Amino acid sequence: MNIRWLSRIGLLRLHSRRICESKCIQSFLVHSSTAKPGYLDYRTVRTEGRFNIRNSSRCATMSLRTLNAENAADLDKDLMSVGAFSLDQLMELAGLSVSQAVYRVHPPEKGKRILVAVGPGNNGGDGLVAARHLWHYGYQPTIFYPKRPKNELYQRLAEQLKTLGVPFTDDFEAALKSTDHVVDSIFGFSFSGEVREPFAAVITALENTKVPVTAVDAPSSWNIQDGPPKSGPGANFNPEFLISLTAPKPLVSHFTGRHFVGGRFLPPSVAEKYNLDIPVYKGVDQIVELPAGENVR
Numbered sequence: 001m002n003i004r005w006l007s008r009i010g011l012l013r014l015h016s017r018r019i020c021e022s023k024c025i026q027s028f029l030v031h032s033s034t035a036k037p038g039y040l041d042y043r044t045v046r047t048e049g050r051f052n053i054r055n056s057s058r059c060a061t062m063s064l065r066t067l068n069a070e071n072a073a074d075l076d077k078d079l080m081s082v083g084a085f086s087l088d089q090l091m092e093l094a095g096l097s098v099s100q101a102v103y104r105v106h107p108p109e110k111g112k113r114i115l116v117a118v119g120p121g122n123n124g125g126d127g128l129v130a131a132r133h134l135w136h137y138g139y140q141p142t143i144f145y146p147k148r149p150k151n152e153l154y155q156r157l158a159e160q161l162k163t164l165g166v167p168f169t170d171d172f173e174a175a176l177k178s179t180d181h182v183v184d185s186i187f188g189f190s191f192s193g194e195v196r197e198p199f200a201a202v203i204t205a206l207e208n209t210k211v212p213v214t215a216v217d218a219p220s221s222w223n224i225q226d227g228p229p230k231s232g233p234g235a236n237f238n239p240e241f242l243i244s245l246t247a248p249k250p251l252v253s254h255f256t257g258r259h260f261v262g263g264r265f266l267p268p269s270v271a272e273k274y275n276l277d278i279p280v281y282k283g284v285d286q287i288v289e290l291p292a293g294e295n296v297r
């Protein structure tokens, strides 16, 4: 066979592959050597033969897409239905990401005492899981958990901490005076309105403290869409660190500290449905830090 025939066969193969691609929905997730660390060269091939390709150089300069509160709740439902995850699993993965972010910004040499402020929902559950991992990394967590729903999952998470001898406190302000770092896992994407007691006093203490704070998914009291409240508890709350779970929420456009994303379990099909970018995670990391000044959309 001469060179002309070989090139014709090559072209035919390319042509038939394109036809095949145009008939089915496929996502190519390509780790590109040209992409900036932290980003994925994400190509989407859609039906009807329309190609929507975001090349690596665009992706490298593009910022991550955000996920609003309503879509975040829907995405979790999808993960638990079509994705076949259980809530325990998602919370475990979320809490593991949080523990890695804390280790990154506040390694044990900086002080082992970590105060975890736990809210009444799943954001609080992430904090309980993170506290358990942090204990195993050698930290000394203390838990502030003033509202404990009679939910079996939360009760088990609290029990696991008690088994490790992790202390629970009722006095947040006193605990704040003897800690090296705070994890804010009070409210996440289901928070709305003004902060109600007993959390208003806690948020006020957080906004006045000099102890560094890592916020889980959202700085508690911030509106998921619009950021910090104009007045009242939280108006001056600016945590040093934030870990967004699965994808950043719109409030991050108001956030000025170090920002991490966790969620190294998101199936590409779900990411595509919600039009999310998947960052590149290094090695066995569950988190990725967004470069300073990197924005989100």
Ligand SMILES: NC(=O)C1=CN([C@@H]2O[C@H](COP(=O)(O)OP(=O)(O)OC[C@H]3O[C@@H](n4cnc5c(N)ncnc54)[C@H](O)[C@@H]3O)[C@@H](O)[C@H]2O)[C@H](O)CC1
Pocket (backbone or CB within 6 Å): 076, 090, 091, 094, 119, 120, 121, 122, 123, 124, 125, 126, 186, 187, 188, 189, 190, 191, 192, 193, 194, 195, 196, 197, 199, 216, 217, 218, 245, 246, 263
């Ligand atoms: N996909 C993931 O990565 C996962 C993230 N998870 C985390 O779950 C939260 C969202 O959890 P949800 O239970 O829906 O809500 P919250 O924890 O944000 O809060 C609900 C809780 O708060 C009370 N509340 C609401 N507004 C107020 C208010 N103004 N004052 C006082 N109390 C208020 C409400 O009554 C509820 O009790 C998400 O952010 C992630 O952190 C999951 O782990 C699953 C996987």
Ligand SMILES: [K+]
Pocket (backbone or CB within 6 Å): 123, 184, 185, 186, 187, 188, 215, 216, 217, 218, 219, 220
């Ligand atoms: K939070």
